[in-house]
Amino acid sequence: MSAPVDAPGPDVRAPDTVPLGPPPADPPPALRIEDYRHRARRRLDARVWDFVQGGAGSERTLRANRRAFARVTLRPRVLVDVAACDTGTELLGARLATPVGVAPTAYHRLLHPDGEVATALGAGAAGALYVVSVFASRTLEEIAAEATGPLWLQLYWLRRREILAGLVERAAAAGYRALVLTLDAPQLGRRHRDARNGFAIPSGISAVNLDAALMASAHRSDAGRSALAVHTAEAVDPSVTWADLAWLRGRSELPLVLKGVLTAEDAVLAVEHGADAIVVSNHGGRQLDGAPASLDALAEVVDAVGAAGCPVLFDGGVRSGTDAFAALALGARAVLLGRPVLWGLAADGAAGVAGVLGLATEELAHTMALTGRPALPAVDRSAVARGAAAGTAAGTAPGTGL
Numbered sequence: 001m002s003a004p005v006d007a008p009g010p011d012v013r014a015p016d017t018v019p020l021g022p023p024p025a026d027p028p029p030a031l032r033i034e035d036y037r038h039r040a041r042r043r044l045d046a047r048v049w050d051f052v053q054g055g056a057g058s059e060r061t062l063r064a065n066r067r068a069f070a071r072v073t074l075r076p077r078v079l080v081d082v083a084a085c086d087t088g089t090e091l092l093g094a095r096l097a098t099p100v101g102v103a104p105t106a107y108h109r110l111l112h113p114d115g116e117v118a119t120a121l122g123a124g125a126a127g128a129l130y131v132v133s134v135f136a137s138r139t140l141e142e143i144a145a146e147a148t149g150p151l152w153l154q155l156y157w158l159r160r161r162e163i164l165a166g167l168v169e170r171a172a173a174a175g176y177r178a179l180v181l182t183l184d185a186p187q188l189g190r191r192h193r194d195a196r197n198g199f200a201i202p203s204g205i206s207a208v209n210l211d212a213a214l215m216a217s218a219h220r221s222d223a224g225r226s227a228l229a230v231h232t233a234e235a236v237d238p239s240v241t242w243a244d245l246a247w248l249r250g251r252s253e254l255p256l257v258l259k260g261v262l263t264a265e266d267a268v269l270a271v272e273h274g275a276d277a278i279v280v281s282n283h284g285g286r287q288l289d290g291a292p293a294s295l296d297a298l299a300e301v302v303d304a305v306g307a308a309g310c311p312v313l314f315d316g317g318v319r320s321g322t323d324a325f326a327a328l329a330l331g332a333r334a335v336l337l338g339r340p341v342l343w344g345l346a347a348d349g350a351a352g353v354a355g356v357l358g359l360a361t362e363e364l365a366h367t368m369a370l371t372g373r374p375a376l377p378a379v380d381r382s383a384v385a386r387g388a389a390a391g392t393a394a395g396t397a398p399g400t401g402l
């Protein structure tokens, strides 16, 4: 069919006057994980925002986590068949569509009324692993009943061992597939934002899997003091040592994952004490200020335990699929997202969580294609180089965000 003679020809107007079609839907689709951060910030109370975003002390380790990614450049290979890039992987017997999972974070009802149930639905939709915090604000059973993907349960070593033992039993009964013991928080980090805000957990929200009596201190707001620091000091036993791990191992058949390892020495001890996997993590810069960036500790840990066949997971500062790719190339078998999942949850509930995990996975698959590494085993150290900070490639400017 020929065009009518008076039909407009090719549009030669200046580019900024070319009609762009209908305006984007409101809100426009998120193009990057950062978009969820902006949306979350607009929706959240400033004290909750500070709780989520904050780090310990001068927040130097928090900043270091992001800066370490800026020093990584990617080494693309060409003329590789990348028609199909497979982000699938297997971890402790579970098949995962993506190596990007959900890090354990406390009190999701601070961010969305459905709390951890929404997180589980979002993770399941993305085919991702979800590590549920022992400080979850929905019960382990409620979360498991709605989940469509694999769940692991994160534990702190509670002073009340009978409560810890009960949680371990409940986790197995509800279908959780591994226990993750967090080792880097014998005390809570000194989080100045929370202290300044007198941050406390609002009365309608609680860590429902713990003894109710433990919540009294978490709800008590005092100027100049973080209620969470008081609450964790009451709940968590700071005297545990490697020798105690046998007690936990003896209570459960579930694989045991140790989270918060940053040195080769501790990684070797972890394997000697029967760890089934390790998470290299500095707790998102919320614990020891001055600890290395997680990414800078990763190769050391992988070198120490990789030969023993112990899978190493990673968290801290991952904000894109490119970051995930860098950590995988340095030897991580999976990466976990902490704050970004909370941004997604606050912005749009389960859909936001699925959106964040989906974006990271899409970007990862894209990076695999453009680096000529169509499957995860090919994402190895030859895929990265590390040197001086590569401009602002890792994103947010210091001090403005994460």
Ligand SMILES: Cc1cc2nc3c(=O)[nH]c(=O)nc-3n(C[C@H](O)[C@H](O)[C@H](O)COP(=O)(O)O)c2cc1C
Pocket: 051, 052, 053, 065, 103, 104, 105, 106, 133, 134, 135, 154, 182, 259, 281, 282, 283, 284, 285, 286, 315, 316, 317, 318, 336, 337, 338, 339, 340
């Ligand atoms: C708000 C918040 C709560 C957290 N709660 C826990 C927790 O209950 N247990 C735990 O092991 N780690 C907890 N973490 C640490 C995360 O599991 C993870 O190590 C960290 O967030 C990863 O860094 P990222 O936020 O830069 O991705 C928490 C982190 C945040 C931001």
Ligand SMILES: O=C(O)C(=O)c1ccccc1
Pocket: 106, 135, 185, 228, 232, 283, 286
């Ligand atoms: O682990 C954390 O970082 C954290 O913020 C937290 C919150 C509540 C209870 C325990 C830890």
